[in-house]
Amino acid sequence: MNEDREPTIAATARILRRHVADLPIDLDAGHAEHLARVLDVEGKIPRTLDALGPVGDRDVIVVDGSSGVRARQLRELGARVTLVEANGAAGFGVPDASADVVVALWSAFRGPEPEEIAAVKRALRPDGRLLVVQDYGRDDVSRIRGDRPEYGAWSRRDGPFLGAGFKIRVVHCYWTFGSIEEARTFLEESFGEPGREVGTGLTRPRLSYNIAVYHRTFGADPA
Numbered sequence: 001m002n003e004d005r006e007p008t009i010a011a012t013a014r015i016l017r018r019h020v021a022d023l024p025i026d027l028d029a030g031h032a033e034h035l036a037r038v039l040d041v042e043g044k045i046p047r048t049l050d051a052l053g054p055v056g057d058r059d060v061i062v063v064d065g066s067s068g069v070r071a072r073q074l075r076e077l078g079a080r081v082t083l084v085e086a087n088g089a090a091g092f093g094v095p096d097a098s099a100d101v102v103v104a105l106w107s108a109f110r111g112p113e114p115e116e117i118a119a120v121k122r123a124l125r126p127d128g129r130l131l132v133v134q135d136y137g138r139d140d141v142s143r144i145r146g147d148r149p150e151y152g153a154w155s156r157r158d159g160p161f162l163g164a165g166f167k168i169r170v171v172h173c174y175w176t177f178g179s180i181e182e183a184r185t186f187l188e189e190s191f192g193e194p195g196r197e198v199g200t201g202l203t204r205p206r207l208s209y210n211i212a213v214y215h216r217t218f219g220a221d222p223a
Contacts, residue, residue: 053100134214141175
């Protein structure tokens, strides 16, 4: 019976990873769709990825990605996107030296781990770029989610990214709703009491949301 169940469990885990790769938080389908509509309506995330890549007219791997909003944004910038799963030491299942840029958003490179870096090195061409999007904190959203390593340890000079040769760019984004009432309803339904508390204090229909893009060049000095 376990043998019959394992493929379903594994498939579910892959779906969850892809879902989180498009969004910073795993929510039910309805609230996830709502968050996708309001998160970074200014398009700062894709513009930053292009500035740090660049991604236009280049081969770009998206780790744990889906065919959703992030892949679409990269393609609109001219990227040739390949979606892969994070498979640890097994790598990404792509030919060596087949990509110019690897992009990971929220679900992967939570550290990062040595096997993940090894997989990136194999996949990238000389002077290829790794761009890792994670939450930065110091914002309204972090007040809902509580204490997390993204909000402190990861961005320290001796942390797992900056201590391993990455540089950081902080991008000040927003969750922008149509009204304060819409924002309050979404926050309470999605996050319970912490969401209600943050929603009650809103004076405009948006939440500040800061992300960190950790970036590093492989095959050359870190840049």
